[in-house]
Amino acid sequence: MTQQLTEDFADPAFQANPHPVYAHWRRTGPVRQVRLPNDMDAWMVTRYDDGRKALADPRLSKVIPFDAVNATSTNPSISSAIARHMLSSDPPVHTRLRRLVSAVFTARRIEALRPRIEEITDGLLDDMAGREAVDLIDDFAFPLPIQVICELIGVPAADRDKFRTWSNIIVTGALAGDRLPVAVQEMVTYLRALLAERRERGGDDLISGLIDVRDQEDRLTEDELSSMIFLLLIAGHETTVNLIGNGALILLGRRERWERLRDDPALLPTAIEEFLRYESPVETSTFRIATEDLEIGGQRIAAGDAVLVVLLSANRDEDRFPDPDDMRLDRAQNPHLAFGHGIHYCLGAPLARLEAQIAFGKLQARYPDMRLAVPEQELTWRPGVLMRGLHGLPVIPG
Numbered sequence: 001m002t003q004q005l006t007e008d009f010a011d012p013a014f015q016a017n018p019h020p021v022y023a024h025w026r027r028t029g030p031v032r033q034v035r036l037p038n039d040m041d042a043w044m045v046t047r048y049d050d051g052r053k054a055l056a057d058p059r060l061s062k063v064i065p066f067d068a069v070n071a072t073s074t075n076p077s078i079s080s081a082i083a084r085h086m087l088s089s090d091p092p093v094h095t096r097l098r099r100l101v102s103a104v105f106t107a108r109r110i111e112a113l114r115p116r117i118e119e120i121t122d123g124l125l126d127d128m129a130g131r132e133a134v135d136l137i138d139d140f141a142f143p144l145p146i147q148v149i150c151e152l153i154g155v156p157a158a159d160r161d162k163f164r165t166w167s168n169i170i171v172t173g174a175l176a177g178d179r180l181p182v183a184v185q186e187m188v189t190y191l192r193a194l195l196a197e198r199r200e201r202g203g204d205d206l207i208s209g210l211i212d213v214r215d216q217e218d219r220l221t222e223d224e225l226s227s228m229i230f231l232l233l234i235a236g237h238e239t240t241v242n243l244i245g246n247g248a249l250i251l252l253g254r255r256e257r258w259e260r261l262r263d264d265p266a267l268l269p270t271a272i273e274e275f276l277r278y279e280s281p282v283e284t285s286t287f288r289i290a291t292e293d294l295e296i297g298g299q300r301i302a303a304g305d306a307v308l309v310v311l312l313s314a315n316r317d318e319d320r321f322p323d324p325d326d327m328r329l330d331r332a333q334n335p336h337l338a339f340g341h342g343i344h345y346c347l348g349a350p351l352a353r354l355e356a357q358i359a360f361g362k363l364q365a366r367y368p369d370m371r372l373a374v375p376e377q378e379l380t381w382r383p384g385v386l387m388r389g390l391h392g393l394p395v396i397p398g
C-alpha cells in the first residue's frame with residue numbers, strides 16, 4: 001500500500017527536523033512504500049542493518065530506466081551525455097568506470113592536495129575578517145569544496161558560478177520544474193565545449209587525464225567521459241557543503257560543543273565522523289531497482305520496484321548506535337553509512353574528510369568566538385529528500 005506522504009516531504013517542518021518521522025518509521029514500518037515529491041513510488045529502507053545490506057545487494061540495480069534528471073530531457077543525446085556514469089551502472093561497466101578515476105581519488109593523492117586546500121580555506125577566512133555578518137554557507141561551506149573540485153577536474157574559475165546554479169537545480173530534481181531540463185541542457189553543452197577545448201589544448205588536470213585514456217586506449221566513450229565529469233562535479237558540489245554547513249550548525253547551536261572542539265582540536269576526526277552520522281549530508285541513497293522479487297527486512301519487494309536507503313535514518317538507528325540522538329564529539333565506534341556502502345561507496349570520501357578537517361580546524365582557530373547571527377529556528381533547509389543541507393547559515397565571525 002502506498003502512503004501519501006508527498007505533503008510531509010514538502011512540509012518545512014519535516015525538512016527542519018525529519019528525525020522523529022524516521023524514528024517512528026523504524027519502529028512501525030521500517031521498509032515502507034512512499035510517493036516521492038516527483039510522484040514516483042519508492043520503498044524507503046530506514047533501519048541500519050536492512051540499509052547496509054540493501055546498499056550492497058547485487059539484486060538491486062543502479063541502472064535506472066526512469067531517472068528523474070534524464071527523463072526530463074526529450075533529447076536522448078543530452079540524456080546519455082550525463083547518464084553513463086558509475087553511479088548509474090552495475091558491474092562490469094561500473095568496475096571499469098570506477099577503476100579509471102580511482103587512481104586520482106586515493107587517500108595518498110588526496111593528502112597531496114592538503115596545502116592547496118589550506119590556502120583556499122585561509123583565503124575564504126581572510127575575506128570574512130572585519131565583517132559584521134557572514135553567511136557561512138555562501139561564503140565558506142560552498143566555495144571551498146567547489147574551488148577544490150573545479151581545480152582538481154580543470155573547470156576554469158570564471159565558470160564556477162554557472163555550475164552552482166546548474167547543480168543546485170539538478171539535485172533538486174523534479175521539484176525544480178521546468179528549470180531542470182534547461183539546466184541539464186546548458187550543462188551538457190558546456191561540458192562538451194570544455195572537453196573539445198581541453199582535447200585541443202591539453203593540460204594536467206583530471207579532464208585531460210581522462211581524455212588521454214579515451215584517445216589512447218579507447219576505453220571511455222564520449223558520453224562516458226562527459227557523464228564522469230558531470231558526476232564528479234555534482235558529487236563534489238552538493239555534498240561537502242552540507243557536511244561543513246551541518247557540522248557548523250551542530251557546533252554553533254550549542255556553545256559547549258563549539259568550545260569543546262575549539263579547545264581540543266584532537267577531537268576533529270571523531271567529531272567529523274559524528275557530524276556525518278548525526279546530520280548526514282546525503283539524506284537518502286540514490287535509487288536502486290529490484291531486478292527480481294526479493295525481501296528487505298521482511299518486506300516483499302517486487303521486481304521493478306524502486307528502493308531508497310534513508311542514510312540519515314540508518315545513522316540514527318537505536319539498534320546500531322547507543323543513544324543515537326546524542327551528538328558525541330568523541331564517539332569511538334561510528335560505522336555510519338553517510339558515504340554509502342558496497343561497490344558504490346563514495347569515491348570522494350577521503351577528499352570530503354580532508355576538506356572538513358581543514359575547514360573546521362581553521363574556522364575555529366581563526367574565529368574562536370563565532371556565533372549564530374539568528375535564532376536556530378529561523379534557519380531553513382533545502383527541499384527534496386536526496387540532500388540534507390541548510391539554505392544559509394548567518395553568523396557573526398567575532
Ligand code: HEM
Binds near residue numbers: 055098235239339340
Ligand atoms: C561529505 C561529502 C560526501 C558525502 C556525504 C557523499 C556521499 C556519497 C554517497 C552516500 C554515495 C553512494 C550513493 C549510493 O550508493 O546510492 C556516494 C557516491 C559517490 N560519491 Fe560521494 N559523497 C561526498 C563527497 C563526494 C566528493 C567530494 C566526491 C568527488 C568529487 C564524491 C564522489 C562520489 C562518486 C563518484 C560516487 C559514486 C561511486 C560509485 O558509484 O562507485 N563524493 N557519495
